[in-house]
Amino acid sequence: MLVPSRRRLRLEVWIVLGLSLGQSAVYSVVQLLDKLTKAPLAQGTSTLNRSQSSREYFDLTYQLLDIIFALVPVVLVIYFLTEHRAGLSGSSRRGASAFRKLGLDFARPGKDVLQGLGLAALIGIPSLGLYAAGRALGITTAIIPSALDSYWWTVPVLVLSAVRHGIVEEVIVVGYLLDRLGKFGWSMPAAIFVSSMLRGSYHLYQGFGPFIGNAVMGVVFALVYTRTRRVMPLVIAHAVLDTVAFVGFSLFGKAIGLG
Numbered sequence: 001m002l003v004p005s006r007r008r009l010r011l012e013v014w015i016v017l018g019l020s021l022g023q024s025a026v027y028s029v030v031q032l033l034d035k036l037t038k039a040p041l042a043q044g045t046s047t048l049n050r051s052q053s054s055r056e057y058f059d060l061t062y063q064l065l066d067i068i069f070a071l072v073p074v075v076l077v078i079y080f081l082t083e084h085r086a087g088l089s090g091s092s093r094r095g096a097s098a099f100r101k102l103g104l105d106f107a108r109p110g111k112d113v114l115q116g117l118g119l120a121a122l123i124g125i126p127s128l129g130l131y132a133a134g135r136a137l138g139i140t141t142a143i144i145p146s147a148l149d150s151y152w153w154t155v156p157v158l159v160l161s162a163v164r165h166g167i168v169e170e171v172i173v174v175g176y177l178l179d180r181l182g183k184f185g186w187s188m189p190a191a192i193f194v195s196s197m198l199r200g201s202y203h204l205y206q207g208f209g210p211f212i213g214n215a216v217m218g219v220v221f222a223l224v225y226t227r228t229r230r231v232m233p234l235v236i237a238h239a240v241l242d243t244v245a246f247v248g249f250s251l252f253g254k255a256i257g258l259g
Contacts, residue, residue: 006183006184009180009183009184010184012080012180013177013180015076016073016076016077016080016172016176017172017198019072019073019076020070020073020168020172021168021169021172021173021198021199021202022198024202025198025201025202025204027202027205028201028202028203028204028205029201029204031204031205032204032205032207035141035205040138041138041139041140041141041207041208042135042138042139042140042141042142044141044142044207045141045142045143045144046141046142046143046144046205046206046207047144047147048143048144048145048146048245048246049145049146049147049148049158049161049246050147050148051147051148051149052066056149056151059148059149059151060151060153060157063148063157063161064157064160067157067160067161067164070164070168071164071167071168073168073172074167074168074171074172077098077171077172077175077176078098078099078171079098080098080176081098081101081102081175081176081179082097082098101179102171102175102176102230102231103175103225103228103229103230103231103232104171104175104230104231104232104235105232106232108230111233112230112232112233112236113233113236115224115228115233115236115237116232116233116234116235116236116237116239116240117236117237117240118237119220119221119224119233119234119236119237120236120237120238120240120241120244122220123217123220123237123241124240124241124244126213127213127217127241130209130212130213131143131209131210131213133209134207134208134209134210135209137209139207139208139209140206140207140208140209140210141205141206141207143206143210144249145245145246145248145249145250146158146246146247146249146250148250150250154250155247155250155251158243158246158247158250159243159246159247161242161246162238162239162240162241162242162243162245162246162247163235163239163243165238165239165242166234166235166236166237166238166239166242167235167239169199169238170221170231170234170235170238171231171235173195173198173199173218174195174218174221174222174225174231174234175225175231177191177194177195177198178191178192178195178222178225178226181194181195188226191222192218192219192222192223192226193219195218195222196215196216196217196218196219196222197215197218198218199214199215199217199218200212200213200214200215200218221234221237
């Protein structure tokens with residue numbers, strides 16, 4: 001098997017994070033500073049799904065392009081995690097599947113779905129209380145899960161967006177990062193800490209409450225992954241949480257005075 005050096009792996013990690021959630025974390029910190037220096041954080045607003053055009057089908061095109069290109073770093077991770085073995089002639093050939101290594105497959109659909117729904121309930125219910133507390137303490141912005149106009153494609157696109165977030169975050173921040181930090185010789189507690197801090201940091205634009213909540217979620221998800229070695233339940237849980245937030249707000253937000 002072709003084993004990359006630690007130096008090469010470090011460069012690989014910086015490239016992956018620079019193209020994905022590490023970049024999001026940097027922008028999130030700058031956005032937080034912008035909001036803090038403009039007005040009290042409680043007066044700020046964070047919109048998660050924005051309309052990108054007043055023209056319906058251009059807006060749909062932009063939304064789908066965002067989803068597709070956001071998944072490119074995941075493809076890169078899958079490539080990096082796929083083992084490459086040297087052939088007899090010195091050429092490289094594929095080894096073990098990265099999908100199997102990450103547990104990003106359909107080997108046990110029933111159990112994955114049940115675990116995913118359980119995790120969604122475990123994280124989702126306390127998150128509502130944490131959001132309310134953050135708003136009361138003035139450390140969390142008002143969060144608008146969806147500001148898309150109402151079209152026939154709005155709900156399907158919001159569901160696709162939720163799935164996109166689940167795949168990108170859980171594959172990169174949990175499966176990939178824990179694997180690479182382990183290869184650097186990091187202890188599991190240290191790797192989980194870094195993973196959870198990264199997850200919290202790219203939510204800082206929403207305020208300190210979401211930072212704390214997502215960091216705790218990161219610890220829980222990472223612990224589940226270390227026991228199961230499967231990201232699929234995490235992807236399902238994350239997608240369910242975001243779907244409920246995005247679609248629920250889009251359909252009922254204005255009716256209950258939130259939109």
